[in-house]
Amino acid sequence: MTLSTARRRRRVLARFLAAAPLLAAGALTGVPAAHAAAADDVRINEVVTTGDVNDSIELYNKGTVTIDVSGWILKDNDKDHTYKIASGTTLAPGRYRAFDVHDKYGLGSDDQARLYLVDGKTLVDSFSWSKHSDPSWSRCPDGTGDFKQAATVTLGGPNACGTGGGGGGSTTPVAWPGSSSVATADGSKVFGQDLSGLYQEGGVLWGAQNSGKLWRLMRDGSGGWKPDTTSGWSSGKTLRFPGGSGSPDSEGVTLTGAGSAGGAFVASERNGDASGTSRLSVLKYDVSGSSSSLTAAKEWNLTSDLPTTGSNLGFEGITWIPDAALTGAGFKDASTGGAYDPARYGAHSGGVFFVGVEGTGVIYGYVLADSGPYTRVASFSSGMSGVMELQWEPQAGRLWAVCDDTCDGQHRTLKIDTTGSFATTAVYNRPSGMPNYNNEGFSLAGADECVAGAKPVYWADDTNDGGHALRKGTVTC
Structure with a gap:
């Protein structure tokens, strides 16, 4: 995304949030109303397209304030396919929330995930792909990086951006550390x-x-x-x-x-x-x-x-x-x-x-x-x-x-x-x-x-x- 595109997105978000202050992060939680950048802190963070219950889109809040995402809309590449986020859904700073969209639409091998505000027109974030997740399209680092094929599905938690998803020691499997017999x-x-x-x-x-x-x-x-x-x-x-x-x-x-x-x-x-x-x-x-x-x-x-x-x-x-x-x-x-x-x-x-x-x-x-x-x-x-x-x-x-x-x-x-x-x-x-x-x-x-x-x-x-x-x-x- 170019800088000018990001600026345009923030201006659109600012105008919308000014007209609808209850959408601002914290309007229902007692903290000052959020500005456009706060809403723009909600990112599509992981997409799973392997079918059935695993057709899911995860959101992540990379910002510093809780954001109320009630009524926000998730779409694929078809404007008529919509998933409305339930009332009362909030996203705290640094938290993840995954949404299983398969009952509303399927995520195909050449498709798109798009996040809109409650008007269904103001785009917050999007991600496109040309082949199925294997098993996960994950943003690395969380919330800010580019999408890549990750080896592990981590819906609801940090993305498996390293080779083993946990970091630390070797992730190459080795022999059982004990007797080989049971x-x-x-x-x-x-x-x-x-x-x-x-x-x-x-x-x-x-x-x-x-x-x-x-x-x-x-x-x-x-x-x-x-x-x-x-x-x-x-x-x-x-x-x-x-x-x-x-x-x-x-x-x-x-x-x-x-x-x-x-x-x-x-x-x-x-x-x-x-x-x-x-x-x-x-x-x-x-x-x-x-x-x-x-x-x-x-x-x-x-x-x-x-x-x-x-x-x-x-x-x-x-x-x-x-x-x-x-x-x-x-x-x-x-x-x-x-x-x-x-x-x-x-x-x-x-x-x-x-x-x-x-x-x-x-x-x-x-x-x-x-x-x-x-x-x-x-x-x-x-x-x-x-x-x-x-x-x-x-x-x-x-x-x-x-x-x-x-x-x-x-x-x-x-x-x-x-x-x-x-x-x-x-x-x-x-x-x-x-x-x-x-x-x-x-x-x-x-x-x-x-x-x-x-x-x-x-x-x-x-x-x-x-x-x-x-x-x-x-x-x-």
Whole structure:
């Protein structure tokens, strides 16, 4: 875009905003009315044209004030194809918001994405392409750079402008850092399909099953796991939303520093009783009783804070990282732009919950207040097309992100870098002795189980291949 074109665009925006002050950024949020440049800070930042739910356009606010984009219009190259942004939609500084346009129009191989103000005539930004995204057309750097083909879809988070989307260490996959062989770790046909997230708590392995169940597993004496037969756990416990209704599509499970005594936290992507609608939630359960069902004591419904995703492409993994580990590594709070300060959030479990989205591969960090509110403090790409499991390994101070057979069982580790953000430090292939199973769960033993420099790890196979859902291997300590 030439300088004269940019100036003309700003003059047009200025005239429109002067005539319609409520459109100015902050008019509904109590800050001074925005000038044209503020509205012009909203950029088309990423476009995905691979079809179905992935026909999406992402916007990014590169400015310094919140902008109300209610009623703004997204178009392709056809003037009659329009997508109107919902009322009440705002874009905070440095934030991303993706819009799934496939119900209104498809984005073709030779097409255009255009953003207009509410009049449908005042152009804010546009991008044209001559071939489909592979898989993503991404602006690099975010908000200001040119568009290029990025290797990873990162809708709702920073673009994968580097080779691995996370920066930091090498992004070339290397051999699994442990034994190449794996073995089954459960009895035959114990769980059936849909066993997903895992979390090991000493001699207990917690498992989340998509059918709305939580399992408490005990050691079986031969290196594997079997259902706890006490306190109503023998067939897993049925999960319910607060009030006792619904069936959470439970995909991941984690504990805080308080252990299971402080409750189990489950990531759910939808209500199984309304499976066509996303409900991206973190649910807290008291697991101390003997009832065969568990009703959530709290729900943090994060759906409205996240980009639209397919109802079966939402939260898959969850893990909790203690505040001390984050502050000690210089973690940056994306909601403030400064160093993460736990004291600003009051009572909140003493850490941050990180959730991974299957459909985008983006990881989000949330402070979940005990009283109910939440604050997003991080969003970053895993560097993979999908995230099915997240695990924090405290002994190594690293975050594991795991993809299933979609990515050939790739595992990535991430650490907080000098910018205060998580960056990829290593990319590992699955153990060579393990077929490309649909592994949606992954858990690491603690440092206390290290023997001769290696410790156990476990995978949950959602497909229950060969009648087994759990497998075990090793990783270097």
